[in-house]
Amino acid sequence: MQNYFENAETMDLAKDMLGHSFTYKSNQGTFSGLIVETEAYLGPIDMASHSYNGRHTKANDPLYQAGGTIYIYSIHSWLDMDISIQKAGTPNGILIRALQPTAGLEQMELNRNRTGFEVTNGPAKWMSAFGITDKSLSGTMLNEQNFSFSDKKVQTPQSILATPRIGVKNKEPWTSKNMRFIVKGNPFVSKLPKRDMNLETYGWL
Template structure:
């Protein structure tokens, strides 16, 4: 799989949907962590009031968004760390936030890193980052499938149904607040802020 081509040759919204069911892996000094992507959010660069590159804002910190598709962008928000993948060709600063992961490998270490068990280990963008033991922005600007982070060439699981909703935490930025730019595997318990009554504990929302 040409990872750069994957992240540069389709629309950002379509990629945010397609990423669901692929695996995301981190090979760290602590060990190997891996999970299924169950929740994403799309950010459409300079036109998107919720994007870090809105109006063409370009700083040293958000420079990874301006790099080739497949570049890792790690940033802090309220003292937590989140991760976007740069989307589109260099110079077009779109991004996709990985919001939720269903653990596959390294669960014991994740639970230790988070001091949590169950779905709360990785059902949120800062939660899975902490579970993977990512404590700083040192790897921001690195490229997928070349360094520490790996995205699977193919879907490992196929969602039964994908739901689209407004993004979380985008306040007072209409019309962008209300746009359906968040994609989730319906019923997957590792989706952030999912009420228990909506959880599918039989199949976790996979075919």
């Protein structure tokens, strides 16, 4: 699986990850969802990246590891998760921004104290829904320990939209670049207006 995250351009992988399932096995049980929203971060050249200009710290070291390494980090009081992309030493990442739940929904709702699309329609929301409350699993590999990523797409998007990333301010030209990818119409996409939701197929073929 590691090769999947090393054998294509980061932007292409950010699109291709849509429709794959992401699973977490924890002491609360198994949580799983379909990836419906991602953002690409292009390492040292990308002003919005944690590794911009070659910044390398103990915290962001997972980005410098082999493709498929989990990188968990804090944004204010929330936790987000990137997957490292490309071979070790090239610190690109893809942020998993939103998931459509497929297993463990009841516990997710309890963890979030929410129901409906609000449970997992944002990067910190799905992390909280999955019961991830610290960074202890940062640096672990996908498909080796608690986290796994499906070999193949479980669902195929009808249409993929590319938009600017969310929350990247005052970093032109990077603020305006279309580096966020969503399953068009999927109601679990973050900040999606109700009028844009496809409640029949959720945007899948």
